[in-house]
Amino acid sequence: MTTPCDWQKSSFSGPGDGNSCVELAATPNTVHLRESDTPYTEVTTDPTPLAHFLHGIKTGRFAPRL
Template sequence: MDDALHWQKSTFSGGGEGDTCVELAASPTHIHLRESDTPTTALTTNPATLAHLLKGIRTGGL
């Protein structure tokens, strides 16, 4: 995983500095997601696919 990515913690992760957080980083063409307790493992997708997933979750379509 590219160490130059700027990882941001989800506001839904409960705050604090523990390692129970979902983190996200954006590159020009991809979105990267990881859990802070396993930072070397990340999922990579594109913005359209992630938007489709989030829409499905919000609307109860999944």
């Protein structure tokens, strides 16, 4: 697996040193995700499933049911 070099931090990283955020990087066929406090643990996925997941979050499809 090729590890990308161009990691981008979430815009919701919060104040301080920025070590409590999600980072994302892309290679031609894969999207890589990691938490900044554990940078050697990565999750990889294809762009299409990630896009569907993010759309579900934005539309409230994955909202907790009370």
